[in-house]
Each structure stands twice: as structure tokens, then as C-alpha cells.
Amino acid sequence: MASYLERDDRTLLVDGELDARPMGFGRGGKPPSYNIQIAVDADTGLIIHHAVTDEVNDLRMLHPMSKAVKELLDREHLTVVADTGYSNGNAAAACEADNITACVPVKRSVNNRGNGDEFERSDFVYSADDDSFRCPAGRVLARTQRVHPQSVFYVSRDCSGCALKSRCTTATRRSVTRHVHEDALDRMTARVANRPELMRLRRCSVEHPFGTMKRMMTGRFLTRGIAGTSTEMALSVLAFNMIRSINLVATPS
Structure with missing residues (x-):
């Protein structure tokens, strides 16, 4: 256990679930968990790509998830929409370099200088x-x-x-x-400001699959380790996409 802590520079391990990490920060922090990523097609609601990671938040996931989807679909260009948790200047620039248009609200620091009326x-x-x-x-x-x-x-x-x-x-x-990469962040900010409907589309597209799969899985994974959890997640995604496909082609009786 000690060597595992030193190798991954950790301060906490869960016996029997060594791959898990505490997720989030501050009062919203979660116990050791896995970070589940999904990419959903806005037109059909089908999950195109998913990943189970030990990233403590979403900051570094925008570019790898977007690039994986672009390669999977064999597209010359791809537009992706994500929430503020994915706001990252390095990722914004990397997406532009790979011909990916990222639309993410940029997280800016708040004014904590003096009593709040000093220049930001x-x-x-x-x-x-x-x-x-x-x-x-x-x-x-x-x-x-x-x-x-x-x-x-x-x-x-x-x-x-x-x-x-x-x-x-x-x-x-x-x-x-x-x-x-402030220029890339500014361009991403402008895209979101010019098309506010994108964030509503994101909520309708992504939150539904997450909610449905959580209900199907009773909210928790049954397997252990990132490999087992990845397999369980893959089966859940397969089941969701099958149900979604049936609903797409079904006709009222």
C-alpha cells in the first residue's frame, strides 16, 4: 500500500479499490470514485463514445474525448459542447489544432480583492x-x-x-x-455567447443518458477496479443504446 501511495503521489487509498480517487474539490468533494465520460450525439441521443477514468475532475478530458469521437466518426471537423467543468485553455487550443470547435463556458476567477470593489x-x-x-x-x-x-x-x-x-x-x-492560450479561450467564450441555445442542447442531450443509466444501475457500480468498472460501463452503454435505438424506430401502435 505504501509503495502504491508513493508511486501515484496519493494521500488516500481504498482497500480493495486501489484505482479509485477522491473526486471534486471543496465542500462538493466526493469519496473515492471514478470519473465517467460520455459523448452523446445531439441528433439521435445515442452515446458515441465513453470512458472510465481516475481524473479527479473534467479539466483535462475535453480534448481526449473530443479527439476520440472525431477519429471514431472519421470526421474532418467536429463541434463539441461541454459544461464549465471542461473549461481549459490548453484543451481549447489543442481542439483548435485538431479542427475541433469546442463550445465551453469559460470559468473566470471571481473578484476577491479587498472588499470586492477593486479592479478585476x-x-x-x-x-x-x-x-x-x-x-x-x-x-x-x-x-x-x-x-x-x-x-x-x-x-x-x-x-x-x-x-x-x-x-x-x-x-x-x-x-x-x-x-x-487566452486567444483560444476568448474564441470559445464568443462561440457560447453567440449561441446560448447550445448549453440547453447539452443539458437535454447528455443529462438524459446519465440519469437513465444511473437508474438502471441503481446508482453504483457493482464491479471493482478500473478494468471491471470499464466493462460494466460498456455493458450499460450498450443497453442504453439498444433501448434508445428501439425508441427511435418504434412506431405507435
Whole structure:
């Protein structure tokens, strides 16, 4: 057990279910579970692809699931719709590179600066021409050499004497960050904003199969281990698709 913890950098294991992981974060966190992924065809309601993973959330699943569906259908282009849990700049850029149009509401950080009335990141205007930001007072925040794997840092050249500084920062100079794939995130945000009906379509398409299979399975898997759970899930998907196919072609008596 100790070697298993060290190998996978874990702090918790379930005896007899070593592949499972605690899912989610915060108060909404779940006990050790599996992350079930499904891709549903919006026209027919059939499940095209599914996967059982030990990913603790959906952040890294948008691109691999979308790419698998695109290859399975042998399509030149694919449009996918997912909820905010899949919001990921790296995935958005990877989807664009593979000719996949991802429509996902982008998760933005909330304003937790001071009492909530200080300037947010969205109050700073980005200029692609010189790769810099302009603050609400019109001053420049230049790009620095400090680069996080997913973010680039920008710092004000001078905040002294600024009349708005009390609403901006208590530090000497204000800094903001920009995702390395911010452009892809902006395009994804625009797609969702321009077509709000997509999220309603997603709810109608994806939530129904999940709900039906949970009812069929009494809400819990009966097998253990990711291999056994994958087999059980495959059988459940097969049963759902058979029932769905019958309903699609059935005619009223």
C-alpha cells in the first residue's frame, strides 16, 4: 500500500479499490470514485463514445474525448459542447489544432480583492500589438520574464501618483496574468455567447443518458477496479443504446 501511495503521489487509498480517487474539490468533494465520460450525439441521443477514468475532475478530458469521437466518426471537423467543468485553455487550443470547435463556458476567477470593489483582471485591456495591458487609469502593464506553465505575468511600469491606486493594489505596482492560450479561450467564450441555445442542447442531450443509466444501475457500480468498472460501463452503454435505438424506430401502435 505504501509503495502504491508513493508511486501515484496519493494521500488516500481504498482497500480493495486501489484505482479509485477522491473526486471534486471543496465542500462538493466526493469519496473515492471514478470519473465517467460520455459523448452523446445531439441528433439521435445515442452515446458515441465513453470512458472510465481516475481524473479527479473534467479539466483535462475535453480534448481526449473530443479527439476520440472525431477519429471514431472519421470526421474532418467536429463541434463539441461541454459544461464549465471542461473549461481549459490548453484543451481549447489543442481542439483548435485538431479542427475541433469546442463550445465551453469559460470559468473566470471571481473578484476577491479587498472588499470586492477593486479592479478585476477584466478591467485591464489587452493590446496584442505590443503584448501589454492598459489599466483603468491608462497606464501600461508590460510583459515580464516570469512565465508560469499556463500563465504570462504583466506588471505596471509605474503606479506612483495614480489617483485610482487605492482601488487597484496595495503593492508598489499592480500585476495581472494572461493564460498562454487566452486567444483560444476568448474564441470559445464568443462561440457560447453567440449561441446560448447550445448549453440547453447539452443539458437535454447528455443529462438524459446519465440519469437513465444511473437508474438502471441503481446508482453504483457493482464491479471493482478500473478494468471491471470499464466493462460494466460498456455493458450499460450498450443497453442504453439498444433501448434508445428501439425508441427511435418504434412506431405507435
